[in-house]
Structure formats: C-alpha cells, structure tokens
Amino acid sequence: MEPIAAFAGTIPENYERYLGPFLFEPYALDLVSRLKDKKYPAILELACGTGRVTNHLADAVNHDTLIATDLNPDMIKIAKTKVANENIKWMVADALDLPFPDESFDLVVCQFGMRGTTSWSARTAASWPVIRNRSSNRSALCIRVPDQQPSPRRACVRL
Numbered sequence: 017m018e019p020i021a022a023f024a025g026t027i028p029e030n031y032e033r034y035l036g037p038f039l040f041e042p043y044a045l046d047l048v049s050r051l052k053d054k055k056y057p058a059i060l061e062l063a064c065g066t067g068r069v070t071n072h073l074a075d076a077v078n079h080d081t082l083i084a085t086d087l088n089p090d091m092i093k094i095a096k097t098k099v100a101n102e103n104i105k106w107m108v109a110d111a112l113d114l115p116f117p118d119e120s121f122d123l124v125v126c127q128f129g130m131r132g133t134t135s136w137s138a139r140t141a142a143s144w145p146v147i148r149n150r151s152s153n154r155s156a157l158c159i160r161v162p163d164q165q166p167s168p169r170r171a172c173v174r175l
C-alpha cells in the first residue's frame with residue numbers, strides 16, 4: 017500500500033490560497049463544463065480537497081445527492097468554509113476503500129486525486145462498483161489523471 021500524504025495543519029489553507037485559484041480552478045471549470053446541464057441523481061466526488069470541483073458540481077450539474085469525500089479531514093474543513101451549500105454531504109473516505117454499497121452513484125468524479133499515486137488502476141477499480149447502471153447510457157466515471165505532459169489527460173466516460 018502506498019504511504020498516505022497528510023494534508024494537515026496549515027497545508028490545506030495554503031493549498032487553497034496559493035494553488036486553488038491558479039492551478040485547480042481552471043481544471044475544475046473544465047471538468048464540470050463537460051457535465052453541466054446533465055442529470056445525475058447521485059454524485060460522488062473522490063479526493064474533493066478544498067472543494068473547487070464540488071462547488072461547481074453543486075451549481076452546474078442537476079443532482080439530488082452530492083457526496084464529497086477526501087482522505088484528509090483538514091482539507092474537508094477548508095472546503096466546508098469555501099463552499100456554502102447545505103445540501104452537500106462531506107465525509108472522510110479512502111478512495112481505495114469506499115464505504116458505499118455497490119451501484120450507489122450515477123456519477124463518480126475525481127479531479128486530481130490520482131496524482132502522486134502509482135495505483136491509478138486500483139483507484140479506478142475501487143470506484144467502479146459504486147457506479148449505478150453501468151450497462152446503461154446514464155452513468156459516468158469522470159477522472160483527470162496527471163502525467164508528464166503539460167496538460168493532464170482527461171477521461172470522462174459515459175458508461
């Protein structure tokens with residue numbers, strides 16, 4: 017198993033303040049633009065960090081349930097202060113060991129949670145069972161995978 021990066025103390029605040037607007041916001045807007053105006057009743061966001069994607073998902077994607085998860089409680093603490101939406105359920109969860117029954121979500125989104133990991137396939141595989149209606153055209157797994165290129169690869173797959 018990979019070591020877990022602890023984003024604690026002042027790291028989450030600095031992460032949001034210095035990296036959020038310049039690095040993560042443009043990609044959050046791009047990712048959500050691919051999903052906006054669609055209906056996904058139940059959405060799960062993995063590695064929500066300080067809530068950049070979460071904020072745009074809540075506003076632009078038609079949904080009934082939005083659960084935003086992160087491995088680091090301090091990141092979620094910052095996200096809750098930045099994203100003023102009482103309908104979002106925030107929770108600490110490991111993307112490799114999701115606490116949800118199979119077929120719980122219509123959309124699973126992960127912006128940059130795969131970066132710094134060598135187990136990309138393991139993280140994707142862990143997400144697969146919680147996606148509902150995998151054989152229909154109504155579900156999606158949307159991930160962004162950083163690589164050595166200047167721009168991260170995108171995979172937004174209609175299942």
